[in-house]
Amino acid sequence: MMDLGARIYLAMRDLGARIYLTMMDLGARIYLAMRDLNARIYLAMRHLGARIYLAMRDLGAQIYLAMRGLGARIYLAMRGRLETAEETVFRKCKSVEYKLLMATADWNPLGDVYLRKTELYSMGWADIVDLNKFVAVASCQYGGPIALLRDDAQTARVQVSTKPVITTYTAAGYQIGQMRWNSGQIVKMGWTVTEDLLCVQDDGVVLVYDFFLNFKRTFGMGQEAKDVKVIDCQIFNSFQGTGIAILTSTFRIFIINSVDDPRIRRLAEVPGLQTAPSSWTIINLDRQSRALVAKGKELYLIDHGGQFQYQSPQISAEVNEYVMMSVSYSNKYLAMFTDSGVIWIGSSDLQKCYCEFNTKSPQCPQQLAWCGSGAVVAMWDKFMLVVGPDKDWIKFQFDSPVHLTQEDDGLRIIQNYQHEFLHKVPDVTEKIFKIGSMEPGAMLYEANREFMKGSQKADEYVRMIKDKLDIAVDQCIQAAGHELEPSKQKQLLRAASFGKCFLTDYNPQAFVDMCQMLRVLNQVRNHVIGIPLTYTQLEKLTTTVLIDRLVLRKFFAYAIKISQYLKIPEAEGSSRILAHWACYKVKQKNQDDEIIARAIAQKLGDTPGVSYSEVANEALECGREELAIRLLDYEPRAAHQVPLLMKMHKDQIALSKAIESGDTDLVYTVLLRLKESMTQGDFLMSIRSMPISYSLFLQYCRQQNPKLLEDLYYQEDNFIEEGNCKIMRSFDDERLDDRTETLNQAIKCYQKGRHDFVIKQTEDQIKLLKYQRRLEEEFNRPYMDLSLHQTIYRLTVENNYKVSEQLRKEFKVPDRRYWWIRIQGLAEAGEWVELDKFSRNKKPPVGMEAFVEVCAKHHNVNEAMKYMSRVSPEQKVRCLVKVGNKKAAADTAFENRNEEELNFVLSKCGHSDRQLVESIKSMKQQLGLKR
Incomplete structure (x- = not known):
């Protein structure tokens, strides 16, 4: 030009x-x-x-x-x-x-691809931290925190005995927490996927700390590890979360696949291993964790099933030892460094070899790591070598010590003054910015630049990609997501927005989503928060986990704003975050309980999904009982209030809350707790002042403890209820004399209560029991515990008519009641002749329809029809219906000229009685005409 x-x-x-x-x-x-x-x-x-x-x-x-x-x-x-x-x-x-x-x-060619190294932060620790002075550095993946272990005694920088110090920093180099180590010798430090710090000691004990170095829990790696000591450790990502593998001084490997569920498994032993392996690592494939162990130049793959497999990778260089190993983030690729300075790159199953690169360095690198899945990085002091699968290489020189952290899409480089990110230039970015590129995205990007300058060349560029404008917009949107600098993001998004203007049916949702994600990413990348996530990492991590990490760092306001901005449902977003904020608030011991409770109530209000009881429980765990009680006053659900009040031994308050709720189960729960924790006298005295709770306790005793119920009525001089209790207790007595005695005690109670009717009934019960005993002795059949009705009925069924008649007279059974019992008993026994005789003794007080009914009940229609002529006209239609003769019932109703009876018969007709239904309707019409 x-x-x-x-x-x-x-x-x-x-x-x-x-x-x-x-x-x-x-x-x-x-x-x-x-x-x-x-x-x-x-x-x-x-x-x-x-x-x-x-x-x-x-x-x-x-x-x-x-x-x-x-x-x-x-x-x-x-x-x-x-x-x-x-x-x-x-x-x-x-x-x-x-x-x-x-x-x-800043692009560096590596074979067919390009790598670029981008600065993430100028470290906040620049004038404080020198990585050379720390014996261990552990950095959490996905832009997580950094832990540094300083042990002056171990590095021989001081002559006096000092204890190690662990300090945690954000990825931007700002201190989070610090503690002096007072436990055993640390073999390995590392982070879990939930950003908990793991400290593995030489006795196999693993101590777990949170983000701020607050102790959480501990677990062991087994008795053998404790007895023989741990000499090496690997912390790895497994299919279950974060796993730990240890190597003991007896050269045995023990492994757990999840620190949240530490189930220890012992891996198979390497045959002939008498010294520590020259190198080893954990490979996690097919939902199984196995160890690759190098015994000199021999490689063995071992698992927890007791199996070992000898491995022979394709390698042309002379090898005496494999001195270092590194598995890619995806666990699909493996890199090994030999004693002759050769880096072997291949598949993790060792079946494929992609590259053998001779570094010509006899010195083993300090670190061996993967940059994504496309390059291996070897680090010697301040010199870094990047090797690709086609033997292409790049070298970098640094001014300070370096710590490398593998990421899924790149490699984080932590230094004294800088924190950088090395990664492959994404294909879409390469298409846009590569010199001479004629891709649609590149042309649209340049068109927008010309448009911003007011040049007519913008139109020429757009016309060149007219048919591929949608592809160009997509490329610019995707490329913007991979940029870490907001200025480049804006340029690419402006280009995409410019291209959208020429498309009529383009769906802008991808553009909107990208703008939202980039705003979130730029916010969390800020040095104040210090989470340098890439767009690729966020896609795998998810926004829910990102919000959890903000909450973990106490950035509650940021977390709420992001959840609202992304329109995350309240139950998963703002409500959950507010609950975490409230739990954090109650841990602040420098504020008054009343102030904290009021602040929490004002902030939470009636927010759905937030439980004040959970916050109160957190306050109780912190030893702030008064604050917990105040918070429970805001809890609207008594079912959540009461258990926590009982946990605090505030049983009287719990009982009051339970009674107010109207939940009887809740009241019973508190009552039983009070009954167990107090003497019986104190318990009864405390609940008598609350009528509802006392009555519910009586109900409970009635079902579970009748003896206690009887004692309570005795104490209250409630003679009638005391007598009732004795009546119920009499049924538990097997001997007649004992039962009679108990019933007599009940009579005395009723006499004190002046309840004559119940006294007479109880006396009759005693008389009936004695009568039943005589019947059992006479007929050798069971009669005890039958009612008077049942006794007469059984005697009738068994043809003991005289005895049943005598019993009727003895207990003055009313005639109507006795006739019903006698009729039913005769029908049950099939004594139809005796039933007919009984019907002719005198006029039945129950009417003849009772005879028809029992015959129909026992499906004896012929016998029922014998009594039909003696049935009163008012009941004849109903009796005919009962025996199933609806036609005769309809005719009788018509003869009686009773439309109501016709309607009754019609109501009993079904689908099979269509002809009868029509006949009844005709009869009703005739009756209507005659009127």
């Missing part, structure tokens, strides 16, 4: 594309050779020959000014002498290609 002083020669497609950019002021040439669709960019600069270094110590230093409101970074090279050639070119060169070059200046 002539007006910019540079010419770009693009020779593409058939010859493979070479771009020669001659930059006279820089004295360098950039050769871009794109062969076989694989592009490699070689940036030749005077001093390094391959890369552009913007930080040149001799010529000046870079000052990084992060302007978060604008989302941009300005790089100024200052500290005088001569103005650098790079600045001169930057001011003069405004071509599109040069700006794309600057966008890709």
